[in-house]
Amino acid sequence: MEAFDYVIVGGGSAGCVLAHRLSAVPSLRVALIEAGADTPPGQVPEAILDSYPMPVFCGDTYIWPGLKARATKQAAERVYEQGRVMGGGSSINVQSANRGLPRDYDDWAANGAAGWSWDDVLPYFLKLERDVNFPDAELHGRNGPVAIRRIMPHDWPPFCHAFANGLRKNGLTLLEDQNAEFGDGVFPGAFSNLDDRRVTTATAYLDAATRKRPNLSIFANLNVERILMEGVTAKGVIAIAANGERVRFDAREVIVAAGALQSPAMLLRAGIGGMADLDALGLRCAIDLPGVGRNLQDHPSLTFCHFLEPRFRMPLTRRRASMTAARFTSGVDHCDASDMYLSSATRAAWHALGNRLGLFFLWCNRPYSRGRVQLVSPDAAVAPRVDLNLLDDERDTARLAAGIRLLANVVEASGLNRDPRDFFPAAFSPRVKALSRVSKTNAFVTSLLGAMLDTPAPLRRLLIERFFTRGKDMASLLADEHALHAFIRANVFGVWHASGTCRMGPASDRQAVVDTQGRVHGAQGLRVADASLMPRLPSANTNIPTIMIAEKIADTMLSTQAGSGAQAQHRYQTHSTIS
Known part of the structure; x- marks a missing residue:
């Protein structure tokens, strides 16, 4: 009977990489289990392939149902969108492909994650990428599975040039490559996209040739209910099919790659976590690791919009809307340089209303605030409680305030303004998200609202106040520090970069969950490999760093396998129906 050496839980940004790399060794039998739908070659849904991400992101087809998060205490x-489809977050995100800064990874190594400095991780950034713009540059890869490109300034629409001009007038220089030039500046954003089509880890790593490997088995629409533990040893997993049937997978090693919210929840259900927390839920503690679910990080973020005159609008047929971004320094005491990130999009949504609004995303790099993932029930069908706790550290609030002030200066210098009131705060509220779902009704409603924005300025401002700002305007916020901080606390949200909840570190550190190879402290046959390993959130979107983590851990696993000379002992019944 067939036997698996590795069962990978989660076919996301990390899981697809691990499945591809491990199954490249013919003697290793690998199973990849994804809770969502598969997206094999030739059958990738158009909504996922689309360069414009908001319709798929704001829908409910490819995200975890019932998963919510609290931004602050x-x-x-609110719903917290995490991918539930082959490719995971890489199939629904905005496709940003920034690595972060060397200091991010040097900080990891200096604080317990030995072997994860910039010099250590750079080879894996090179390994994963095929950089379209800089294929011959020393800091870029040319043959990796993930195509990365930029829309360069000569192809920018007028809105992007106006935004960049405003940034330059506020002291930021133009950089060509955010992944190789590491200071403050404005640059064309790198993104995982080729020929105006999204590149996911499913399309990049689970190509037709990989799927034909006889030693790789891919299972979709199977939700892993629990990890099977015998004492401190993982023996496999139990998964539930759509029809309710339970399926058992036995394995020599279980690799949990379900993301920074689901991975710690799986460990907790297996009895791995803080003893007191497990006791409160009636779960027997197999391994007392109080760090499981703690150290949760996300980039504290805010959004702003600007009404666009017709000359600044981009045709809806041009799909890629986010092209220009910047790093800058807040100047807040005891904070790092380049501690802020600002990106723009020439369209706030897919519809006629969104096409009349430019969008700005502002967030804090390397946040100081920490949150937590907790179980509320041992039942795997019940989502964990997620407290992002985004503004627990006042430095994050102060940095967002500094960022808002800079953004206001940038907009003023950009040439976008005929009236300052055309620039306004725009909460990413449930009402806005509801309008962002693709439907004939929303297309009709937003076409009417969009037409109303083109009415005389007084009527437009009434509409903006009614539907977007709820009486808040930039001038009053900037004039009152108390009001500005209250606005930040009321509107901050996470930008879907959850990380850190199973962080790497030495066994002597009681808050560390795994070692530097992803192996769970105190366990046998159990590893975690995804964004939850990050000791500290890098100055970047998490997709490319997560792929790098998976590449590095897979390489370490294969090197260990080759070095030991051990062959897999296929002793396990891997795949059987149970009651």
Whole structure:
């Protein structure tokens, strides 16, 4: 009977990489289990391939149902979009392909993650990428699975040039390559996209040739219910099919790659976590690791919009809307340089209303605030509680305030303004997200609202106040520090970069969950490999760093396998139906 050496839980940004690399060794039998739908070659949904991400992101087809997060202690829970489809987050995100800065990874190594400095991780950034713009540059790869490109300034629409001009007038220089030039500046954003089509880890790593490998088995629409533990040893997993049937997978090693919210939840259900927390849920503690689910990080973020005159609008047929971004320094005491990130999009949504609004995303790099993932029930069908706790550290609030002030200066210098009131705060509220779902009704409603924005300025401002700002305007916020901070606390949200909840570190560190190879402290046959390993959130979107993590861990696993000379002992019944 067939036997698996590795069962990978989660076919996301990390899981697809691991499946591809491990199954390249014919003697290793690998199973990849994804809770969502598969996207094999030739059958990738158009919504996923689309360069414009918001329709798929704001829909409910490819995200985890029932998963919510609380941005701050005072905020209500809101849906927190995490990919539930082959490719995971890489199939629904904005496709940003920034690596972060060398200091991010040097900091990892200096604080317990030995072997994860910039010099250590750079080879894996090179290995994963095929850089379209800089194929011959020393800091770029040319043959990797993930195509990365930029829309260069000569192809920017007028809005991007206006935004960049405003940044330059505020002291930021133009950089060609955010992944090789590491200071403050404005640059064309790098993104995982080729020929105006999204590149996911599913399309990049699970290509037709990989899927034909006889030693790789891919299972979709199977939700892993629990990890099978015998004492401190992982023996496999139990998964539930769509029809309710339970399926058992036995394995020599289980690799959890379900993301920074689901991976710690799986460990906790397996009895791996803080003893007191597990006792409270009636779960037997197999391994007392109090760091499981803690150290949760996301980039504290805010959004702003600007009404666009017709000359600044981009045709809806041009799909890629986000092209220009910047790093800058807040100047807040005891904070790093290049501690802020600002990106722009020439369209705020897919519809006629969104096409009349430019969008700005502002966030704090390397946040100081920390949150937590907790179980509320041992039942795998019940989503964990997610407290992002985004503004727990006042430095993050102060940095966002500094960022808002810079953004206001940038907009003023950009040439976008005929009236300052055309620039306004825009919360990413449930009402806005509801309008962002693709439907005939929303297309009709937003076409009417869009036409109303083109009415005389007084009527336009009434509409903006009614539907977007709820009486808040930039001038009053900037004139009152108390009001500005209150606005930040009321509107901050996570930018879907959850990380850190199973962080790497030495066994002597009680808050560390895994070692530098992803192996769970105190366990046998159990590893974690995804964004939850990050000790500290890098100055970047998390997709490319997560792929790098998977590449590095897979390489370490294969090197260990080759070095030991051990062959897999296929002793396990791997795949059987149970009651």
